[in-house]
Structures are given as C-alpha cells and as structure tokens.
Amino acid sequence: MANDFELVDPEGGDISGDEWEPIDVSETEADRIAQKRDRKFEQFEERIKDADQFKVEQSVFDDATLAALYKLVQDGHVEAFGGPLSTGKEANVYQALGPDDTEVAVKVYRINASNFRQMRDYLEGDPRFEGLGGKKKDVVLAWVKKESANLERARKAGVRVPTPIATERNVLVMEYIGNEAGRAKRLGEVHIENPETAYEVLREYMRRLYSAGLIHGDLSEYNVVFHEGQLVVIDLGQAVTVHHPNSRGFLERDCRNVANFFSRQGLDVTGDDLLEFVTTPEPDPSRD
Structure with missing residues (x-):
C-alpha cells in the first residue's frame, strides 16, 4: 500500500441534506413494468435468468427486481451486466458496464x-x-434511497465515497471502486505501510461526516477500501443523522472500531480520543 493517502476536497455549498424530507416508497415505474409484462421486458427477463452470473442467485431477482434492472437499462444507466463483486444477507453487488464504457456497481437489495x-x-x-409502514418492501425501498442520499451528502462534505448514480426500487447504481483486477481491497485486507497517515485521513472523514450531520453507524476496517491512493468509505446504507436517538451510541462504536484497528497497527490511539476529535469542529482559518 502507498505511503501517502490523498484527501479529497469538500465540494462546498449546501450539504445540509434532506433529513427532514420524507422518503417516497410508493409504487415505482419498475412495479408497473412488472405488472404489465410486455414482450420486451419478458425477453430481458429471460436473458437475465439465463446469464451465468445470475443463475445461483435467482432468489434475489423477483419480477419487480428484474423490472427495476430493465428500467435502469432503458434509462441508460446500465449497458451490460458482469459478475458479482460481493454477496451478503441483505444485498448482492454486481459489476456492470455503464454509459461510455464506464464501469459501475449495481447493488441489489433483497x-x-x-x-x-x-x-x-x-x-x-x-x-x-x-x-x-411495516411492510418489508417499504423498508427496503427506503433503505436504498437512504443509502443514495447518504452517499451524496457524504460526497458533498468531502468524504471519498462511491458516487451514487441512480436508484430504481430496490436497486442502487453507483461508481465502481476497483480496476480490471477486481474490486478495491478493504483496509483489513491490505498491508498498511503508513498507518499514521491512513488514520489521520480516516478520522478526518469521520469528522466531515459528523459535521455534515451523518454518522456511519457500522464503520470498521471492512467498510473502508483503498483505491488509487485514496481511502474510500463504503456501505452507508445504515448511516443515520445526528438527530437519530441512537446516533451517539453508533458514533462511539465507530470510534472504538477504528481506534482498535489502528491500535493493532501499532498506533497509540483510543476510541475516546477519536470521539473527541470527530466531535470537535475544525478550526476556522479565517479567524486566525
């Protein structure tokens, strides 16, 4: 791993986000496509179900999910699907080809x-x-839109995250973090030559998130990857606003996880010290 880690610059402007705006989980165009089931959609569905990369995971792809993928293709966000990048209990992530030969990641929530x-x-x-409401469908659809909103808010705050591109029902399309050799490695999967700098970058990202009113809620060496000289924070679906009743507990746990990891790398850091840094506003240079 490289000795230096590049910090991205905050975008500036309004990063207050949409924390008071309700999330719409009403019927989407994908639901209507699945209900109509015209010939073009049925042909698309047959091709997807026959594709090798999807055969072992057909339980993930109900008609409405396939319709969501179809709608994303029709809208030009996805040109072709590749193999799986990761599989989990709540979602699978697939590599795909986006417009102009760009690579994207497609996250499909069950x-x-x-x-x-x-x-x-x-x-x-x-x-x-x-x-x-209490419907599983509504919860998952809200979760997808929440992850997209969290990623955009973090990006504007100057936190390196995958850029969200589009959502449709239970599917999120975002920037692919990796190269032709595969997905970027998680922090816990690589040898860190300069843990001091890595720690400084990650704690700054945590402070920027907090300043933007967000707390990751599940941060550890498994939700940070190294890509092209940068640390990239991933999996922001569960991130909460600072107004969440459990936000402090989530933040304290994030700080413990990060501090414990870097302690194992030989640094003299604690969760309490990290918590103090994250919750202390960055000094305003204009006041010097």
Missing part, C-alpha cells in the same frame, strides 16, 4: 432481507423516515 429488523433499528428515529 426484499426479504434476513436482517430486516436491524434495518428498521437504523430507520426508526431518523426524521427522514417518519411514518414508514
């Missing part, structure tokens, strides 16, 4: 997610999701 209750723990108390 409607019948096994950790449905855990997802609700993060959603309940978030002001963006007040009044959300």
Whole structure:
C-alpha cells in the first residue's frame, strides 16, 4: 500500500441534506413494468435468468427486481451486466458496464432481507423516515434511497465515497471502486505501510461526516477500501443523522472500531480520543 493517502476536497455549498424530507416508497415505474409484462421486458427477463452470473442467485431477482434492472437499462444507466463483486444477507453487488464504457456497481437489495429488523433499528428515529409502514418492501425501498442520499451528502462534505448514480426500487447504481483486477481491497485486507497517515485521513472523514450531520453507524476496517491512493468509505446504507436517538451510541462504536484497528497497527490511539476529535469542529482559518 502507498505511503501517502490523498484527501479529497469538500465540494462546498449546501450539504445540509434532506433529513427532514420524507422518503417516497410508493409504487415505482419498475412495479408497473412488472405488472404489465410486455414482450420486451419478458425477453430481458429471460436473458437475465439465463446469464451465468445470475443463475445461483435467482432468489434475489423477483419480477419487480428484474423490472427495476430493465428500467435502469432503458434509462441508460446500465449497458451490460458482469459478475458479482460481493454477496451478503441483505444485498448482492454486481459489476456492470455503464454509459461510455464506464464501469459501475449495481447493488441489489433483497426484499426479504434476513436482517430486516436491524434495518428498521437504523430507520426508526431518523426524521427522514417518519411514518414508514411495516411492510418489508417499504423498508427496503427506503433503505436504498437512504443509502443514495447518504452517499451524496457524504460526497458533498468531502468524504471519498462511491458516487451514487441512480436508484430504481430496490436497486442502487453507483461508481465502481476497483480496476480490471477486481474490486478495491478493504483496509483489513491490505498491508498498511503508513498507518499514521491512513488514520489521520480516516478520522478526518469521520469528522466531515459528523459535521455534515451523518454518522456511519457500522464503520470498521471492512467498510473502508483503498483505491488509487485514496481511502474510500463504503456501505452507508445504515448511516443515520445526528438527530437519530441512537446516533451517539453508533458514533462511539465507530470510534472504538477504528481506534482498535489502528491500535493493532501499532498506533497509540483510543476510541475516546477519536470521539473527541470527530466531535470537535475544525478550526476556522479565517479567524486566525
């Protein structure tokens, strides 16, 4: 791993986000496509179901999910699908080809997610999701839109994250973080030559998130990857606003996880010290 880590610059402007704006989980165009089932959609569905990369995971691809993929193709966000990048209990991530030969990642959430209750723990108390019903479909659809909104908010705050591109129902299209050899390696999978600099960059990203009103909620060496000289924070689906009733506990856990990892790399750091740094506003140079 490189000795230096590049910090991205904040975009500036309004990064207050949409924390008070309700998330719409009503029927989408994908639902209507699945209900109509015209000939073009049925041909697309047959091609996807016959594709080798999807055969072992057909339980993920119900008609409405296939319709969501179809809609993303029709809208020009996806040109062709590749193989899986990761599989999990709540979602699978696939490599795909976007417009102009760009590579994108397609994250497909299962409607019948096994950790449905855990997802609700993060959603309940978030002001963006007040009044959300108890249907699994609504929870997952809200989760997808929440992840996209969190990524955009983090990006504007100057945190290096995958750029969100589009959402449709239970599918999120975002920037692919990797190269022709495969996905970028997680921090816990690589040898860190300069842990001091890596720690300084990651703690700054945590402070920028907090200043933008967000807390990752599941941050560890497994949700940070190294790519082209940068640390990239991933998996922001569960990130909550600072107004969430459990936000402090989530932040304290993030700080412990990060500090414990870098302690194992030989640094003299603690979760309490990291918590103090993250919650202390950055000095304003204009006041010097």
